[in-house]
Amino acid sequence: MELILKKDVQNLGFKDDVVTVKNGYGRNYLIPQGFAQLATASAKKVLAENLKQRAHKEAKVVADAKALAENLKALEIKISAKAGGEKLFGSITNIDIAEAIAKAGYEIDRKFITSGIVKRIGKYTASVRLHRDVIVELAYEIIAEKA
Numbered sequence: 001m002e003l004i005l006k007k008d009v010q011n012l013g014f015k016d017d018v019v020t021v022k023n024g025y026g027r028n029y030l031i032p033q034g035f036a037q038l039a040t041a042s043a044k045k046v047l048a049e050n051l052k053q054r055a056h057k058e059a060k061v062v063a064d065a066k067a068l069a070e071n072l073k074a075l076e077i078k079i080s081a082k083a084g085g086e087k088l089f090g091s092i093t094n095i096d097i098a099e100a101i102a103k104a105g106y107e108i109d110r111k112f113i114t115s116g117i118v119k120r121i122g123k124y125t126a127s128v129r130l131h132r133d134v135i136v137e138l139a140y141e142i143i144a145e146k147a
Contacts, residue, residue: 001026003036004047014132016047065131068106072128075104077140083121092118092142097126100140118142 001023005013009030013019018039021030030036037043077100082089098110108128115126126138 002039003030004039004043005030005036007035009035016051018044018047062131062133065134068130069128069134069136072101072106072130072136072138075101075106075138077101077104077138078143079140080143080145081121083144086121088119088121088142094126097138097140101138113138 002020003026005015005017008014079100094110094113097113098108101108112129113126118124121142123141128138129135
């Protein structure tokens with residue numbers, strides 16, 4: 001079944017992508033939840049026209065995302081956490097990384113940060129998706145909190 005996505009769907013595609021999915025997934029989940037619509041011939045024509053009109057605006061958004069990516073690459077993020085030796089008491093997740101970025105003055109939604117769960121002190125990298133075409137690798141360091 002061919003569908004046009006109305007919203008970004010994780011592990012499937014981005015808004016306005018034409019995707020092929022199994023019938024049950026499309027009819028029972030994507031369409032009723034408002035994530036997609038059927039990709040009929042007329043819907044594809046409307047989509048093509050909308051994409052053509054949006055292309056100019058999209059170029060500015062991509063340029064802004066690339067500028068933000070350069071600023072994020074220059075950041076040195078240090079997250080302090082309670083630790084016993086090398087091992088943390090608890091863990092560092094995407095939420096903690098998003099809060100550290102927010103303290104530096106950049107608002108990034110935690111859904112767009114991919115890092116995994118960190119349970120040791122050290123240097124790590126996280127992947128931050130600013131736009132569907134702009135993904136930046138962000139280096140950060142976990143340090144022990146001074147008691």
